[in-house]
Structure formats: C-alpha cells, structure tokens
Amino acid sequence: MAETRTYNQRRRSGQNPPPEEKRRVRRRYALWEQLDLSLILNLLIIMGFGLLMVYSASSYSALRMFNDQSHFFMRQLLWDIVGLGLGLVVVFIPYVIYKKFALVIYLISLASIFLVIPFGSESHGASRWVVIPGTKMQFQPSEIVKIAIILFVAFMINRLGEAVNTFQGMAYVFVPTIPAMAFIFGLTSHLSSALIVLGITIMMLFISSRDYKFFLGVLILLGLIAAGVCAYVASSDLTGGNYRFGRIVAWLYPELSTDEAAHQILNSLYAIGNGGFWGKGLGQSVQKISALPEPHNDFIFAIICEELGAFGAIVLVLLYVLLLFQMYRIARRTRDRFGFLLVVGVMAHIAIQVVLHIAVNTNSMPNTGVSLPFVSYGGSSAVLLIVEMGLVLSVQRQNVISESDYETK
Amino acid sequence: MARFDRRNDNTEDSGESRSRRAFKPQAPLRRVRNTKLLVALVVLLVALLGLVVRLVYIIQVHGAEYQKMVLINQAYDTTVIPFRRGDIVDSKGSILASSERVYNMVVDPSVILTYEDHRYYEPTMRELGNCFPELDMQAIRNYISANPNSKYYIPENGRRLTYSQIAAFKAVQSENDFVRGIYFEEEYRRVYPNGSLASSILGFTTGSNSVGGMYGLEGFYEDVLVGTDGREYGYQNEESSLERTVKDAIDGYTLHTTIDAYVQAVVEKYLKEFNDTYKNNHHTGNGAENLGCVIMDIDSGEILAMAQYPDYDPSDYKNTDPLLGTRLIEAVQNERGYTEYKKTDTYITQEVLDGLDSSQLNVNFASLWKNFCVSNTYEPGSVAKPFTVAAALEDGSITGNEVFTCNGFLEVGDHKIKCHNYIAGGDGAVSVQDSVAWSCNVALMKIGQAMGREEFCKFQQIFNFGLKTNIDLAGEARTASLVYDSKTMLPTDLATNTFGQNFDVTMIQMITGFCSLINGGYYYEPHLVNKITNSSGAVIENIEPRLIKQTVSESTSERIREYCRAVVMPEGGDRRTGKTARPAGYAIGGKTGTAQTLPRGNGEYVVSFMGYAPADDPQIAIYVVVDRPNVKEQDDAKYATRIVRNILTEVLPYLNIYMTEPLSDAELAELAEKQLDNTLQFGGSDHKVAEEEDTPQETITDGDIIDPTGEKSRIYPIWMTYPIDPATGYRVSPDGQFFDAYTGELIGGDNSSLDDTVPGNDNLIEGQTDETGVR
Known part of the structure; x- marks a missing residue:
C-alpha cells in the first residue's frame, strides 16, 4: 500500500517519506505551484474592473474626440494585454540578474526623461510624454523611472547591508533618487511622479x-513644513501666489478658487456626492460628460464613486488591501534581501499611488495628477505596473524553488 | 493551497531558527524588516481607512449639496427640447395662429479647438462663412480665440434660422468630418399666417419660443397653449448608443375656435372699407376712432367673428403703422398722484410718432392691442331700447298695446329731455312697436316711468349690464361702477337710461343680452373656443354652450323680435330707422343707436346697429359700433347700418341661410357686382320686383358720403381656393386636409394640419396665406 501512494498523499497523511524519494519528487513543482494564483486572480479582477470603468468613463469623450466610443477602452485593453505578456516573461526571468543591470536600467531611465526635450508631446503645459519617432505611440518616462528606482534602490540597500543603518548609508540610498526626482520635476513638471x-x-x-x-x-518635520505652508497660504493674500501655492489654495478653498485645479476638485467632489452610497449605476455618471477633464485617468475614482457609490469604491479599496496583503505575504516569505526589497518597492509604489489618487479625488490633499494603478487609463503606467507585478511573482517563484532547494539539502 | 500554508509556517519557523545559526548578523535585521513591513502595511491600511472615512463623510455631509450642484451643471450641459405652442384654428380648421420650428446656431469653441493643431478650426470657419453670408465671421473668430473653453455661443444673426437656411450647412456638416463644434438648437416661432386677420381676438406672444401670450386668446388661454419643455441629457450625437435620458416635450394644446375665418375676413374687409372711405374726411385721422363688430350665434353664445379697426399684425405687433390716424393718448399725472390716460386732440402722424418716447409709445400700443369689443366701454344709446321695452313687458308695466304721445320732449325733474325729432315737434302718437322702430325717446322715458327705478335696475342686472360676460378673452372690462343701482338713481337718470344714455357697457355685454332677447330669453355665456385638443388631435375638453339664465319669457322675446323687425322691415313705416341695414334678399331685425358722448353737445356720437338675421328664424346676431365717425354730422346711424348691410349681404349666403325676400333689379345688380350671383341657389327668388322707394343709395342723405363701391377684392372661403382632388372629389388644402367641394365641410380628422414636426412645413402655411388672400 505504502509504495503505491504518492509523495504528496503520504505527506498529507503525516508520513515521512524516505529521503531518496523526497529528493526526486520535490524538484518538480507544477507551474501553478510556482505562481501565487490568488494574487494573479486578484490582479486580473482589478484590471478587469479598471477596463470596465475606463470604458464607462471615457466613452463620451472618446465619441466626441474620435467618433468611437471604445477608443480609449480598446487601447487600454491592448496595453493591458501587452503588459500581461511582458509580465509573464518577467516572471520566468530569475530576478537576481537585475542586480547586474540595476545601474544600467537606472541610467537608461534617467536618459529617457531627457527624450522629452526633442520628442516631447505637450499636454496641460508640461511635456510628460515622449513620442516614439515615426509612430503615433508615446510613453511616459517617469513611469520607467519608478521601476528603475525600485530596482536600483533595492540593489543599493542590499549592497550596503548593515551599513544602511548609518547616516552615511541612508544618504547613499538617496543618491539615485535625488537626480531622478530633479529630472522628473525639472523636465516634465510632474510633481506627483x-x-x-x-x-x-x-x-x-x-x-x-x-x-x-x-x-x-522626518515624518513630523514634513508634517510641520506642510502645516506651515498651509498656514502661510491661508493667512496670505489669496489672489497672488504661484502655481503650486495656487493648488494649495484650491485644496483649502476649492469653492473660492478660480483655478482649473479647483474646478477639477470641485467636480470630483460633486461626482462623489452625486453617487451617494449606492451610486447612480454603471454608465450613469453625469460628471464624466464634461465637468471632469480626462475622467478615465486622474479622476477615475470620482467616476467610480458616482457610478457605483461609496459601496463600489470600498469594494475596490478592499481589493487593493487584499493585493497589498498578498504582496506582504510574499515579502515576508522572501529570504533573499534583494528579492524582499523588490517586493517592498512594488508594494510601496502601488500603495502610494492608490492612497494619493484617492486622496486627490476626495480633496484630502492638493490636486496633483496621480493615476489609479491597474484602473486608470494609461499605457506606460499599465504595462510597467504589470511588469512590476511580474517581478513580485518572479520573487515568489524563486521563493518556492529555493525553499525546495533548501529543504533537499 | 492548504499545503502551501502549512509549508509556509514550517519553513518560516525552521528558517528563522536555521538562519539564526547560519547567518547570525543578518537574523535580527530580518526580524526587524518583517516587523517594519507590518508597520508600513498597517500605516497604509490606516491611510486607506482614513480616506474611506473621508469619502463617507463627503457623502454624508455634503452629498445633497453636491448632488444639487451636479444638477445645476447638468442643466447647463443638457439640451432643452422646446415644446410647441398650440395652434389656434377656426371653426373650419383653418389655421389662425401656429408655431413654426426655427433654429438657433450654437458655436462650441471647446470642440472646434479640440486638438492642439486646431484642425477643425479653419474648415469650420470657412464652411460657416460660405453657408451663412450674413454672419460676421470676424466676430466669431474673435470670440473663439478669446473664449477657447466656452461651450455655448450664439453669434449675431444666428438666431431663428429656418430649416431651409441651415439645410446647406447641415449637408456640409455630415460630409466633412472637419466641420465640427456647430450645432443648432430648436425653438418655435409664433406665426399668424393670415396677417392681421382676427388680431384683436388672437392677441400675440412676446417671449422667445412663443411663450408669454398677451391679449385675446393668446393671453386668456396661455396656460392651455403652452406645453412643457423636454430635456435631452448629455449628448448631441443622435447616433450615440450612450444617449442619455430624453424627456420629450409636451406640446401645447390646440384651440378650436368658433370663429369662421371667412366671416371674420368679410367683417374686417368692410370695417377697413369704412375707414378708407372716411379717412381724413372731416379732419385728419381714421374713418372713426374705433370700429367694432361682433357676430354671434344667437342660440349658443358662440362668436363667429369679432373685429375692430384699427387692427394690427400680431407677427409684427410693434409696428407703429396701425397707430397712424388714431388719437394720441397721453399719460397724465392727476392731482391725486395717479396716472391717467387721456385722449388728446392730436391725431397721430409720422411726425408725432417720431417725437414719442418708448413709454408714450407703449401707452398708445396698449390702446391699439386691446380688444375694443370686450375692453372698451361707452354709452350704448338707443340700442338699449329693446331691453327697456322687454323689461317693461316682462314685469307687466306695459302690455304692448299702449300708445304714447310724443311732443318732442319730456320734462323730467328740472330737465327738458329732448326726443330725436324735437325740432319737428315730436312723433305724435307712438305705439310700443313704433317707439322701438322710430326710436322715440319720449315713449321710452314714459315706459321707464311706468316701470319705476327698482324694476328698471333689476332688469339692468338681469341683462348683466355692468358685469363681465366671462367671455374667454383677456382684458374684458367690468362696468359695474358705470351702471346705476336703484339707490343712486335719480329720475333723470332713469329717464336717460331708458334710451341707453348715462350708463356704460361693453359691446359684448350688449350683444350677449340682445341674443337672449331674441332667442326666447336664453342668456348664453359668450365664448370663442369650443374644443381643446392635444398635439396628437385627441380631445382634451369640449366646451359646450353654457346657458346662464333666462332673462325674459318666450312671449316677450317674440314681441321684441316683432319690434326689432319693424326697425328694418317695411311694417315699421317710413319713419323706421334701420331700413338701410337690410341686406338684399333677407329680412332682418335690429335696432339702431346714436349715442351722445361726454361732454354733451360736443357733436360727437357713437353710432351703432344691433341686429339679428334672418328675421323669421334668428340664427346670428350682429352688432356694429362706429365710434365717432370722421364726418361733420356724426349723429346718423346709417354709418353703422350700411356696414351691417354690406357684411350680411356676404355672410348670410355663406352661412347657407336661404333668402326669403324678393330681389329688386338694383339688388340683383349689386349681388352680381359682388360676385354673389350664386347665392341665389340659397333660395332667393329671381323674379323681378318693383323698385322700393327706399333703396340704400337714396337713403343716404349726407352729401359728403362717397358711395363705397368700386373694385373690391374678391373674398372666397379659404376652402374654395383649394384645388379639387380628381381621385376623391374633395378639395385638398396644402396641408393635406380634405374639404367637401361644395359645402366646405372638413372631411375626416384634422390632426395632420396640427402636426408641425416636419421641418419646412412653414412654407405650406405661408403659401396658404398667399393663395387665400385673406389678410
């Protein structure tokens, strides 16, 4: 009887299989065992939801601008598929090799920012996109910088080891970040990135x-500075002030400001108020028609609130919480420090964007364009975020493989 | 999955312990990092929770307010689908007032400037300039460059375009994808296809999209004629599957009036003819201060025609031409601080008009626009005599067999009240019939004295003098304060009241009361609208004749018919006053009136004739008032009777009323001249009779009267102008209605004419106007 049962069956029944059989069977992990299927399922649900909302939010402007109500939807679908393809490739690349290429990737990403100077496509007063010459395609270099920073900072911290606890070590970590920030802000005026x-x-x-x-x-210091700026703005003459302060004015007093940012915020709030707890129903948003500019992008959360209500919005937030928790589980399980840092970086990236996007949409912070990961319209963002998820899954795969290697020793 | 979990736990535990052995310096760092990861996760979850709380807070606290703001914004973004103001049609279904669809051009710069290269801008501007040469393209370009984010701009000259005007551009728009950001908003414009016909009945509309009815039916039935605007939420693109809620407009209801456009046109023709004849005759100005005529169905209170001169074109009601020749009215501040409107002695000429400011102009317009027949009050004069006689008969004060003696005057109190033939020494012996037929004031005063003021005033009330008749027209006057009651009445008041002086009435009060005297005592509420239908033709309300009360008994009514007949017909003797009112071929009854105006002795009179036809079977009542004719000697009722005669000569045959009287050669010639030979089919005997001594021409005594003959425009009923459809044998109107070829009876439903949803239908209406020549 014992001989006819498989390794797994014996393991489940608590029997300890003989060592030689152990070695033979444990090497073979099915593909689904190497991947975190629940994470993939959750990701696909969020992406599907995102596509649905992009279609709902963009169909009117698509019809008006391109005479095709599924224009944005089809492009987003295409980029999601491209992202999933690339992500799948990344899953099967051992992430360790990025240690070798982290610096190169980082430098390339920095260089890509400079492409906005010759190949920039201007929108809303700032060049954030690079048009690939000869094609109609364009990409956002700041999205590349984000993934490059995750890779390079992970590489640096891993390299620093215990030295990361020293002040000097911490300072080192910011060495790649500071120029990246400076270039993004300086060349593309993209403060949020x-x-x-x-x-x-x-x-x-x-x-x-x-x-x-x-x-x-640092947190307290930043809070004090923010409070100081706000107090200064609140006490100063509201008519003056530069562009950034204008945004803070718009945040604090959206009803008073004539700023375009304030107009967006107010309409975002109107959308949320209009949706109520249960929403107007899918496709029934009114604010997407013309009140909110690019409703499928930086203000898609407001449209979700309007159409699906606070209920739909909370469901979406719970999906993100689940996604974060799934990544948290993978990170905990990761022994390798570089892999751990990669997962943490991706987690940080997604979490920060979700929080900032919702915060902007609910006027909890000054208006700055942040897209909602996997939901907002945007090819570069969609592809690179899915690639980042590929990285996480790649780390998870290595975990599974290395654990088995470790145990067979 | 269970296996994964268990393995995780295993490896985690064993991993910790082993790593502590194998990589001792790193082990604490790993534990720290997991703890800190948890801390970071918790911080993020708290942040998300905070945002969710904030979200709920926004909805809870500001939800209602924001929802309202969305609705406000939404209203800005949506298109209004205008309702169509209901039509007003005559009793035959001919359109008197209609609404025509027009288009306002809206320029949307935000769409035109959609792309950074402004690829729509030049093509759109070019095509706009080509298709609409009257547009100021530079102004539009300036607006677009100054307001690139605007969504709504109606350029000058871009309002109220007809479909034919925009058709060319619409074709270009559907062909050329680069022509964008121009769309057209619909609106309705009120049209009165027959020009000034029935203007005093119809009134006009002042607001955009044909709301704001003023005067006449437009004012009285405003709430019936207006509908409710619809709304289209969101999209302009009709092919969009995403089109949002469309709430259709509810069109206004259609009024079916009792007016007969043909009768109305005949009446207006002769009022105008009178004016043309006497214009600038004695002094500069119109032929009379006011001319009014009402024709009423005697057994139902339905108004067949109601006209006045001067009239105006309701489509162009601010045109000052109709004011020319009227007396200038001035607003005067009286000593108590109230504004009074006084007629001056000036007659309006173009020079006077140029000197008026807008408020003075409006005062005069208000007088022009109001309906003389229901809004103006005046002393009726002798037309009140049948009422006095009827009252006396009814209460038994006289039997009808009395004979009075007229010496030309009667002393009442300290006053010596004269009869009309005071100089000749009076009428002598006057029977009750003669008192009406000859219009003897003395006899009437004696009848009044026999009644006493209590009874007289009671009957004034029974005849509804002083009170509104509740006709369905805006602005009816109430003259209760101008009528005596028994407490205030003095003997002289009673005396003068018996022959219609010293109290004020409106025309509609008089003719409504008169109808009841003639029809057996039945007092019907006068009305103009007998049916209200919705835009699809379904009947909303049928307005039946409304019997209010019985004023006199049938036997009294019979006597009054007899007396009134004697006013016109030969049995009244040579001294009868109304013989000139008799139309060729018919016997009619009636009463003339020549009323002095205030101040007495100014030589100004209101002359009138109130009659019924035909005499043996009364069907219609007619009342014509000539307010101060423009002649030297105004006190001659013939100014009114001749108008009555002219009108009835054409109207009675049209109403299929059979002729009962033999025709003289002169009358035959007159009918031939009026193209009314065919009316003989309605029963006029064609055998020649001897010339009566009192042909109309001979009775005209005033030397300064020009015989109003000459070329007259021929007026047919509207249906007679329609071509006969060979297939059905019916006459077909341009809007597709069928009429009986010989009687003009409308065949089948008339709904198609009311449905004006087809753009360009307005042309048909205009064409109809031209063909009929009814203006």
Missing part, C-alpha cells in the same frame, strides 16, 4: 533599516 519616487525610496529604506526615530522625525 517625483513625490512617488521619493515615497518609494523612503518606504524601502524605512523597512530595511532598524531605525524608527529618524523616520518618525
């Missing part, structure tokens, strides 16, 4: 260092 890059770096550093006090101090 610069802040996201900074946020990713700080979060990776926080988790990999022993220190709490320093980060708490």
Whole structure:
C-alpha cells in the first residue's frame, strides 16, 4: 500500500517519506505551484474592473474626440494585454540578474526623461510624454523611472547591508533618487511622479533599516513644513501666489478658487456626492460628460464613486488591501534581501499611488495628477505596473524553488 | 493551497531558527524588516481607512449639496427640447395662429479647438462663412480665440434660422468630418399666417419660443397653449448608443375656435372699407376712432367673428403703422398722484410718432392691442331700447298695446329731455312697436316711468349690464361702477337710461343680452373656443354652450323680435330707422343707436346697429359700433347700418341661410357686382320686383358720403381656393386636409394640419396665406 501512494498523499497523511524519494519528487513543482494564483486572480479582477470603468468613463469623450466610443477602452485593453505578456516573461526571468543591470536600467531611465526635450508631446503645459519617432505611440518616462528606482534602490540597500543603518548609508540610498526626482520635476513638471519616487525610496529604506526615530522625525518635520505652508497660504493674500501655492489654495478653498485645479476638485467632489452610497449605476455618471477633464485617468475614482457609490469604491479599496496583503505575504516569505526589497518597492509604489489618487479625488490633499494603478487609463503606467507585478511573482517563484532547494539539502 | 500554508509556517519557523545559526548578523535585521513591513502595511491600511472615512463623510455631509450642484451643471450641459405652442384654428380648421420650428446656431469653441493643431478650426470657419453670408465671421473668430473653453455661443444673426437656411450647412456638416463644434438648437416661432386677420381676438406672444401670450386668446388661454419643455441629457450625437435620458416635450394644446375665418375676413374687409372711405374726411385721422363688430350665434353664445379697426399684425405687433390716424393718448399725472390716460386732440402722424418716447409709445400700443369689443366701454344709446321695452313687458308695466304721445320732449325733474325729432315737434302718437322702430325717446322715458327705478335696475342686472360676460378673452372690462343701482338713481337718470344714455357697457355685454332677447330669453355665456385638443388631435375638453339664465319669457322675446323687425322691415313705416341695414334678399331685425358722448353737445356720437338675421328664424346676431365717425354730422346711424348691410349681404349666403325676400333689379345688380350671383341657389327668388322707394343709395342723405363701391377684392372661403382632388372629389388644402367641394365641410380628422414636426412645413402655411388672400 505504502509504495503505491504518492509523495504528496503520504505527506498529507503525516508520513515521512524516505529521503531518496523526497529528493526526486520535490524538484518538480507544477507551474501553478510556482505562481501565487490568488494574487494573479486578484490582479486580473482589478484590471478587469479598471477596463470596465475606463470604458464607462471615457466613452463620451472618446465619441466626441474620435467618433468611437471604445477608443480609449480598446487601447487600454491592448496595453493591458501587452503588459500581461511582458509580465509573464518577467516572471520566468530569475530576478537576481537585475542586480547586474540595476545601474544600467537606472541610467537608461534617467536618459529617457531627457527624450522629452526633442520628442516631447505637450499636454496641460508640461511635456510628460515622449513620442516614439515615426509612430503615433508615446510613453511616459517617469513611469520607467519608478521601476528603475525600485530596482536600483533595492540593489543599493542590499549592497550596503548593515551599513544602511548609518547616516552615511541612508544618504547613499538617496543618491539615485535625488537626480531622478530633479529630472522628473525639472523636465516634465510632474510633481506627483517625483513625490512617488521619493515615497518609494523612503518606504524601502524605512523597512530595511532598524531605525524608527529618524523616520518618525522626518515624518513630523514634513508634517510641520506642510502645516506651515498651509498656514502661510491661508493667512496670505489669496489672489497672488504661484502655481503650486495656487493648488494649495484650491485644496483649502476649492469653492473660492478660480483655478482649473479647483474646478477639477470641485467636480470630483460633486461626482462623489452625486453617487451617494449606492451610486447612480454603471454608465450613469453625469460628471464624466464634461465637468471632469480626462475622467478615465486622474479622476477615475470620482467616476467610480458616482457610478457605483461609496459601496463600489470600498469594494475596490478592499481589493487593493487584499493585493497589498498578498504582496506582504510574499515579502515576508522572501529570504533573499534583494528579492524582499523588490517586493517592498512594488508594494510601496502601488500603495502610494492608490492612497494619493484617492486622496486627490476626495480633496484630502492638493490636486496633483496621480493615476489609479491597474484602473486608470494609461499605457506606460499599465504595462510597467504589470511588469512590476511580474517581478513580485518572479520573487515568489524563486521563493518556492529555493525553499525546495533548501529543504533537499 | 492548504499545503502551501502549512509549508509556509514550517519553513518560516525552521528558517528563522536555521538562519539564526547560519547567518547570525543578518537574523535580527530580518526580524526587524518583517516587523517594519507590518508597520508600513498597517500605516497604509490606516491611510486607506482614513480616506474611506473621508469619502463617507463627503457623502454624508455634503452629498445633497453636491448632488444639487451636479444638477445645476447638468442643466447647463443638457439640451432643452422646446415644446410647441398650440395652434389656434377656426371653426373650419383653418389655421389662425401656429408655431413654426426655427433654429438657433450654437458655436462650441471647446470642440472646434479640440486638438492642439486646431484642425477643425479653419474648415469650420470657412464652411460657416460660405453657408451663412450674413454672419460676421470676424466676430466669431474673435470670440473663439478669446473664449477657447466656452461651450455655448450664439453669434449675431444666428438666431431663428429656418430649416431651409441651415439645410446647406447641415449637408456640409455630415460630409466633412472637419466641420465640427456647430450645432443648432430648436425653438418655435409664433406665426399668424393670415396677417392681421382676427388680431384683436388672437392677441400675440412676446417671449422667445412663443411663450408669454398677451391679449385675446393668446393671453386668456396661455396656460392651455403652452406645453412643457423636454430635456435631452448629455449628448448631441443622435447616433450615440450612450444617449442619455430624453424627456420629450409636451406640446401645447390646440384651440378650436368658433370663429369662421371667412366671416371674420368679410367683417374686417368692410370695417377697413369704412375707414378708407372716411379717412381724413372731416379732419385728419381714421374713418372713426374705433370700429367694432361682433357676430354671434344667437342660440349658443358662440362668436363667429369679432373685429375692430384699427387692427394690427400680431407677427409684427410693434409696428407703429396701425397707430397712424388714431388719437394720441397721453399719460397724465392727476392731482391725486395717479396716472391717467387721456385722449388728446392730436391725431397721430409720422411726425408725432417720431417725437414719442418708448413709454408714450407703449401707452398708445396698449390702446391699439386691446380688444375694443370686450375692453372698451361707452354709452350704448338707443340700442338699449329693446331691453327697456322687454323689461317693461316682462314685469307687466306695459302690455304692448299702449300708445304714447310724443311732443318732442319730456320734462323730467328740472330737465327738458329732448326726443330725436324735437325740432319737428315730436312723433305724435307712438305705439310700443313704433317707439322701438322710430326710436322715440319720449315713449321710452314714459315706459321707464311706468316701470319705476327698482324694476328698471333689476332688469339692468338681469341683462348683466355692468358685469363681465366671462367671455374667454383677456382684458374684458367690468362696468359695474358705470351702471346705476336703484339707490343712486335719480329720475333723470332713469329717464336717460331708458334710451341707453348715462350708463356704460361693453359691446359684448350688449350683444350677449340682445341674443337672449331674441332667442326666447336664453342668456348664453359668450365664448370663442369650443374644443381643446392635444398635439396628437385627441380631445382634451369640449366646451359646450353654457346657458346662464333666462332673462325674459318666450312671449316677450317674440314681441321684441316683432319690434326689432319693424326697425328694418317695411311694417315699421317710413319713419323706421334701420331700413338701410337690410341686406338684399333677407329680412332682418335690429335696432339702431346714436349715442351722445361726454361732454354733451360736443357733436360727437357713437353710432351703432344691433341686429339679428334672418328675421323669421334668428340664427346670428350682429352688432356694429362706429365710434365717432370722421364726418361733420356724426349723429346718423346709417354709418353703422350700411356696414351691417354690406357684411350680411356676404355672410348670410355663406352661412347657407336661404333668402326669403324678393330681389329688386338694383339688388340683383349689386349681388352680381359682388360676385354673389350664386347665392341665389340659397333660395332667393329671381323674379323681378318693383323698385322700393327706399333703396340704400337714396337713403343716404349726407352729401359728403362717397358711395363705397368700386373694385373690391374678391373674398372666397379659404376652402374654395383649394384645388379639387380628381381621385376623391374633395378639395385638398396644402396641408393635406380634405374639404367637401361644395359645402366646405372638413372631411375626416384634422390632426395632420396640427402636426408641425416636419421641418419646412412653414412654407405650406405661408403659401396658404398667399393663395387665400385673406389678410
């Protein structure tokens, strides 16, 4: 009887198989065992939901601008498929090799920012896209920088080892981040991307260092500065002020400001109010028609709130929480420090964007364009975020493989 | 999956312990990193929770307010589907007032400038300039460059375009994809296809999209004629499957009036003819201050025609031409601080008009626009005599067999009240019939004295003098304060009231009361609308004749018919006053009136004739008032009777009323001249009779009266102008209605004419106007 049962059957019944059989069977992990299927399922649900909402939110403007109501939807579908293809490739590439290429990728990403100077496509007063010459395709270099920073900061922290706990070590970690931020903000005026890059770096550093006090101090300091700016703006003459302060004015007093940013925020709030708890129903948004610019992008959460209500929005937030928790589980399980840092970086990236996007949409912070991961319209963002998820799955796959290797020794 | 979990736990535990052995320095760092990862996760979850709380807070606290803002914004973004104001049609279904669809051009710069290269801009501007040469393209370009984010701009000259005007551009728009950002908003424009016909009945509309009815039926039935605007939420693109809720407009209801456009046109023709004859005759100005005529169905209170001169074109009601020749009215501040409107002695000429400011102009317009027949009050004069006689008969004060003696005057109190033939020494012996037929004031005063003021005033009330008749027209006057009651009445008041002086009435009060005297005592509420239908033709309301009360008994009514007949017909003797009112071929009854105006002795009179026809079977009542004719000697009722005669000569045959009287050669010639020979089919005997001594021409005594003959425009009923459809044998109107070829009876439903949803239908209506020549 015992001979006819498989290794797994015996394991389940608590029997310890003989060592030689153990070695033979454990090497063979089915593909589905190497991948975190629940994570993939969750990701696909969020992406499907995103496609649905992109279609719903963009169909009117698509019809008006391109005479084709599925214009944005079809492009997003295409980029999602491209992203899934690339992500699948990344899953099967051992992530260790990125240690070798981290610097190169980082430098390439920095260089790509400079492409906006000759090949930039201007929109809303800033060149954020690079048009690939000879094609109609364009991409957002800041999205590439985000993944490059995750790779390079992970590489640096891993390299620094215990030195990351020293002040000097911490300073080193910011060496790649500062120029990335400077170029993004300086060349593309994309403040939110610069802040996201900074946020990713700080979060990776926080988790990999022993220190709490320093980060708490930094947090308090940043809070004080923010409060100071707000107090200054609130007390100063509202008619003056530059572009950034204008946004803060728009945040604090959206009803008073004539700024375009305030107009967006107000209409976002109107959309949320209009949706109520249960929403107007899918496709029934009114604000997407003309009140909210690019409703399928930086304000898609408001449209979700309007159409599906607070209920739909909370369901979506719970899906993100589940996604974060799934990545948290993978990170905990990862022994390798570089792999761990990669997962943390991706987690930080997604979490920060989700929080910022919802915060902007609910006017919890000044208006700055942040897309909602896997939901907002945008090819570069969609492809690179899925590739990042491929990285996470790649780490998970290595975990499974290395655990088996480890145990067979 | 269970296996994974268990293995995780195993490896985690064993991993910790082993790693602590194998990589001792790193082990604490790993534990720290997992803890800190959890801390970071918790921080993120708290942040997300905070945002969810914020979301719920927004909905809970500001939800209602924001929802309202969305609705406000939505209203801005949506298209209004205008309702169509209901039509007004005459009793035969001919359109008197209609609404025509027009288009307002809307320029949407935000669409035109959609792309950075402005690829739609030049093509759109070029095609706009080509298709609409009257547009100021530079102004549009300036607006677009100044307001690139605007979504709504109606350029000058871009309003109220007809479909034919925009058709060319629409064709270009559907062919050329680069012509964008121009769309057309629909609106309705009120049209009165017959020009000034029935203007005093119809009134006009002042607002855009034909709301804001003023005066006449438009004012009175405003709430019936207006509908409810519809709304299209969101999209302009009709092919869009995403089209949002469309709430259709509810069109206004159609009024089916009792007016007969043909009768109305005949009446207006002769009022105008009178004016043309006497214009600038004695002094500059119109032929009379006011001319009014009402024709009423005697057994139902339905108004067949109601006209006045001067009239106006309701499509162009601010045109000052109709004011020319009227007396200038001035607003005067009286000593108590109230504004009074006083007629001056000036007659309006173009020079006077140029000197008026807009408020002075509006005062005069208000007088022009109001309906003389229901809004103006005046002393009726002798047309009140049948009422006095009827009242006396009814209460038994007289039997009808009395004979009065007229010496030309009667002393009442300290006053010596004269009869009309005071100079000749009076009428002598006057029977009750003669008192009406000859219009003897003395006899009437004696009848009044026999009644006493209590009874007289009671009957004034029974005849509804002073009170509104509740006719369905805006602006009816109430003259209760101008009528005596028994407490305030003095003997002289009673005396003058018996022959219609010293109290004020409106035309509609008089003719409504008169109908009841003639028809057996039945007082019907006068009305103009007998049916209200919705836009698809379904009947919303049928308005039946409304019997209010019985004023006199049938026997009294019979006596009054007899007396009134004597006013016109030969049995009244040579001294009868109304013989000139008799139309060729018919016997009619009636009463003339020549009323002095205030101040007495100014030589100004309101002359009138109130009659019924035919005499043996009364069907219609007619009342014509000539307010101060433009002649030297105004006190001659013939100014009114001749109008009555002319009108009835054409109207009675048209109403299929058979002729009962023999025709003289002169009358035959007159009918031939009026192209009314065919009316003989309605029963006129064609055998020649001897010339009566009192042919109309001979009775005209005033030397300054020009015989109103000459070329007259021929007026046919509207249906007679329609071509006969060979297939059905019916006459077919341009809007597709069928009429009986010989009687003009409308065949089948008339709904098709009311449905004006087909763009360009307005042309048909205009064409109809031209063909009929009814203006």
